[in-house]
Amino acid sequence: MRVRLSVLTAAAAAVALTAVTGCAEKADGKSGDGAVRVTAEDDSCEVSKKDFPAGHVELDIENKGSKVTEVYILFPDDRIVTERENIGPGTRARLTAEVKAGSYEIACKPGMKGDGIRQKVTVTGGKAARRSPEMDAAVAAYRKYAQAQADETLPKARVFTDAVKAGDVEAAKKAYAPSRIGWERTEPVAESFGDIDPKVDLREDGLEKGQKWTGWHRLEKALWQDRRIGPEEKALADTLIKDLTDWQKKVGTAEITPTSMANGAKELLDEVATGKVTGEEERYSHTDLVDFKANVEGAQKSHELLKPVAVRNDPKLVAELDRQFTALNTLLDKYRANGTTYDFVSYDTVGKAQRKELSDAVNALAEPLSKLAAAVVK
Structure with missing residues (x-):
């Protein structure tokens, strides 16, 4: 699940993970090699070009903020076209995606939480991405x-949840990891x-305000830390x-x-x-x-x-x-x-x-x- 770290821990990981690149920006809002630039800060998400042709689109992302960030291209209904997570402060990353013509949003998520800071973009009719x-x-x-x-x-998960509903802590523990x-x-x-992901695989520290904690990790805590299965856990299994x-x-x-x-x-x-x-x-x-x-x-x-x-x-x-x-x-x-x-x-x-x-x-x-x-x- 994507929201999993304290900012400090994520920053350390991101420095090791992020591919650092450098490229000059052209006057048309694209970088020298044709990529669209995304500049992420703690309170802003600037996109160098608000419309660009369909096909293989490349984002050149720079995090100028103090927090680890992630950048998404989103459909209007919030489904994810593509994403790049764990972009550390002061680092850059490249993201290549196949994008069809239509309306989208580019979102930067400082601290890797919330809905992010969003910019509407339009992908115009152009050459379809070449497919061999x-x-x-x-x-x-x-x-x-x-x-x-x-x-x-599903069958493995039912073995796990059946054990939870039967109140069998040891059987549930045994079935937990294989179910995932x-x-x-x-x-x-x-x-x-x-x-789906926040419902199924969220950790407690990734909860947004007012969000109910459900899924595997809620039951994991009940089994290993609380060492009990009550009516709430049985309902959560269903x-x-x-x-x-x-x-x-x-x-x-x-x-x-x-x-x-x-x-x-x-x-x-x-x-x-x-x-x-x-x-x-x-x-x-x-x-x-x-x-x-x-x-x-x-x-x-x-x-x-x-x-x-x-x-x-x-x-x-x-x-x-x-x-x-x-x-x-x-x-x-x-x-x-x-x-x-x-x-x-x-x-x-x-x-x-x-x-x-x-x-x-x-x-x-x-x-x-x-x-x-x-x-x-x-």
């Missing part, structure tokens, strides 16, 4: 993958719908299934493009760096490494599907990504318990030096992964 047969095949395969993850999650794997593999797709069923039904309607797949892969690595490596995501159950592995698998799936396109445009990048994925997966294997696929050691047993090693490996992958979208559309 390999791109279309990658999108079709990823759509099938995302749907399969949602379909497979499919979600964690494809979380950017869920986040694109706007309202709510979780309802919301996950909503997600399952909506997955097939998600806007998926080659660039959204690439950007989503980067978002999953950001999730690891800002939530799992820090131990903040699963702060009660300490099952962070299960989420960690699922995030990496989801990112790697996008990379593998896009590889036939990217390897023609940037073979060195693809080779580097292959190398870094292998290195990170090999490192994760050190923390398996009993040698099983998703049985990892409790994250509270992983020491500071080991966490830094994991963080360094994530950052080593995240940097080249941030270039995958651009490689796909070269």
Whole structure:
């Protein structure tokens, strides 16, 4: 879930994660290489061009504020076209997306909370984004993958919620982490719908004023910290299934493009760096490494599907990504318990030096992964 860190912690992660670029701005509001500039500050979000042609759009984002920020391109109904999270103060990031003609908003979210500071933009009729047969095949395969993850999650989630409703704390604990794997593999797709992610996967410190806390982490706290299941928790178990069923039904309607797949892969690595490596995501159950592995698998799936396109445009990048994925997966294997696929050691047993090693490996992958979208559309 995107709102997960104190600003201080997120800033430290963002410095490591954000790709820093520099480019001069032209008089037409675009940078020297054609990107639209977005300047984010603590109280403003300036866009250099309020209308630009459809196709592959690139944002050159600069955070001049004092807070970590994130930048979104949003449909009028708040669905997410694309996003870049964890942009630290004084850093810049590039974001490439396939955008059709229509009305949109660009939003900057200082502190990564709230609705953000928004600017209306118009994407005018222009050349449709070029799609090769390999791109279309990658999108079709990823759509099938995302749907399969949602379909497979519901039965596992029902095992978890049935245990909650039966008042069986130990059975619920055992079923908790497996129920989240499919979600964690494809979380950017869920986040694109706007309202499902906060209902299902929000942590307590991410709550907005007046928002009711529901979802996995509310039940996680009840199981591991409170050590009890009452009538409220049993009702919340039913709510979780309802919301996950909503997600399952909506997955097939998600806007998926080659660039959204690439950007989503980067978002999953950001999730690891800002939530799992820090131990903040699963702060009660300490099952962070299960989420960690699922995030990496989801990112790697996008990379593998896009590889036939990217390897023609940037073979060195693809080779580097292959190398870094292998290195990170090999490192994760050190923390398996009993040698099983998703049985990892409790994250509270992983020491500071080991966490830094994991963080360094994530950052080593995240940097080249941030270039995958651009490689796909070269």
